[in-house]
Amino acid sequence: ATMRYVEGRDQIIDAPLPQIPPLDSVVGVRLHEPSQARLWSVEFAARIVDNQDRLGTVRSAGATEVIEEATPGFTVWHLRSYYNYSPSLTFTAGVENLFDRNYQEHLDLRLRGPTGFPADVTRVLAPGITPYFGVDWTFWRLNDQCPIPNDQ
16 A cells, blocks of 8 residues: 655645645555465555645735646556566556546646637546556566677
8 A cells, every 4th residue: 555645835825835636545455476486466456536625826916816626536446467477578467447437637637718618627537448568578687697798
């Protein structure tokens, strides 16, 4: 489990600073091969983000103005795995936002358009379900001898 929280306030006007993300945590469980080699692992995790109601405020010409909008909290689920085929070859795969949740990060883009077209604010949501696959192939390691002779 991990947790992140940032608190920032303008001490003069006693208001939250802009661009501060809400409370964000990840909780999960990881299963792996019980040997020292750890040839494989599977992880199931939830990212839990609190609503952001501490809206950024700025001072301008003696007045204060709130420049952010409240954002609801959300939870998204992830599934990740790896398999060490050999000491130099590892395969990874996973799915982000496993249950295809619609959500918006607090600091993501919001577009203001003409009034009523399509609405006052167009919200750009985070991507939906996102599968991925990767290969990590190490040609040589620092503790191995360099494959290129020193005299070349």
